[in-house]
Amino acid sequence: MTLTPKQIEALLQMLSHTQAEELSCDEYLDRLAEYVETYLSGSSLPEGLRAIEGHLDLCNHCQEEFQALLKALED
Amino acid sequence: MTPTSQSWIQQLHGEDGVRDIALTDLGNLLTERLQKAFRSRPDLTTAFLDDIVQETLIKILNSLGSFEGRSAFETWATTIAIHTAYSELRKKKWKDVSLEQVISDGSHTDHLSIDKEGAPNLSSDRRELIDAMYQAIRETLTEKQRTAMMAELNGMPLEEIARRTDSNRNAVYKLTHDARMRMKQSLEKMGYTSEDWFSMK
Numbered sequence: 001m002t003l004t005p006k007q008i009e010a011l012l013q014m015l016s017h018t019q020a021e022e023l024s025c026d027e028y029l030d031r032l033a034e035y036v037e038t039y040l041s042g043s044s045l046p047e048g049l050r051a052i053e054g055h056l057d058l059c060n061h062c063q064e065e066f067q068a069l070l071k072a073l074e075d
Numbered sequence: 076m077t078p079t080s081q082s083w084i085q086q087l088h089g090e091d092g093v094r095d096i097a098l099t100d101l102g103n104l105l106t107e108r109l110q111k112a113f114r115s116r117p118d119l120t121t122a123f124l125d126d127i128v129q130e131t132l133i134k135i136l137n138s139l140g141s142f143e144g145r146s147a148f149e150t151w152a153t154t155i156a157i158h159t160a161y162s163e164l165r166k167k168k169w170k171d172v173s174l175e176q177v178i179s180d181g182s183h184t185d186h187l188s189i190d191k192e193g194a195p196n197l198s199s200d201r202r203e204l205i206d207a208m209y210q211a212i213r214e215t216l217t218e219k220q221r222t223a224m225m226a227e228l229n230g231m232p233l234e235e236i237a238r239r240t241d242s243n244r245n246a247v248y249k250l251t252h253d254a255r256m257r258m259k260q261s262l263e264k265m266g267y268t269s270e271d272w273f274s275m276k
Contacts, residue, residue: 003209011208025245026245029154071112
C-alpha cells in the first residue's frame with residue numbers, strides 16, 4: 001500500500017476531523033432539510049444540528065450535494 | 076408542520092385525480108430546482124433530469140410516512156432529488172471501474188490530484204509521521220478496512236464501494252469510521268496529536 005503525498009494530506013485531514021461520535025451519510029441526509037433551512041435563514045444552529053457541520057468537513061460527496069442543494073434553493 | 080407541507084401530504088395521500096395533480100406540481104418544482112442545481116452541467120440532458128424527477132417522486136411516495144415536518148415539504152423533497160441525481164451520476168461514472176482498479180490506480184480521483192513526482196523535500200519529522208501512518212495502517216486495520224479506506228481516498232463514493240462488496244453505504248461508513256478511529260488512536264499513542272500533523276512539512 002503506497003500513499004501519494006496528496007493522499008497522505010487527505011488522510012490526515014480526515015483523521016483530524018474524525019470523532020468517536022459522528023454522523024454517517026444516511027444520518028446526515030435525514031437531517032439535511034432542517035439543516036439547510038436553518039443555514040439559509042442565518043439562525044444559530046441548535047445543538048442537534050451541529051454534527052452536520054462535522055460531517056460536511058469530513059465527507060466530500062455530501063459536501064458536493066450540499067453545494068448543489070444551496071443552488072437548487074436559491075431564489 | 077406548516078399548512079403548505081400538510082397540504083402536500085394530504086394531496087399526495089389523496090384520491091387518484093388529486094394525487095396526480097400534486098405529483099405533476101411537485102415534479103415541475105423539482106425539475107426547476109434540479110435545473111438550477113445543475114446549471115453548470117450542460118452535459119446533463121432533459122431526459123436525464125426527467126428520469127431523476129420520476130425516480131424521486133416514487134421515493135417520496137414510498138417514504139411520505141417518514142416526513143416529520145421538521146422542514147418545509149418542498150425542501151425535504153429537494154434533498155431527495157439532489158441525492159438521487161448524484162447517486163445516479165456517481166453510478167454512471169464508476170460503472171466500469173472495479174475496486175481493484177481504483178485501489179491500484181489513482182487516476183479516477185476528483186478531489187485528490189496525484190503527485191507522481193513524490194515528495195523529495197520532506198522534513199525528517201514529516202517522514203517519521205508518514206512512517207507512523209504506515210505502521211498504524213499495517214498494525215491496526217483489517218484487510219477490508221484498508222481496501223475501503225484506499226478506495227475512499229481515491230474518490231470512490233461509499234455507495235459504490237458498498238455495491239462492489241455486497242454491503243450497504245451505512246455498513247461501509249461504519250467500517251471506514253472504525254478504521255479512522257483506530258488510526259487516529261494509534262498515531263496519538265505514538266505521540267502524534269492532530270496539532271502536530273499539519274505543522275510537519
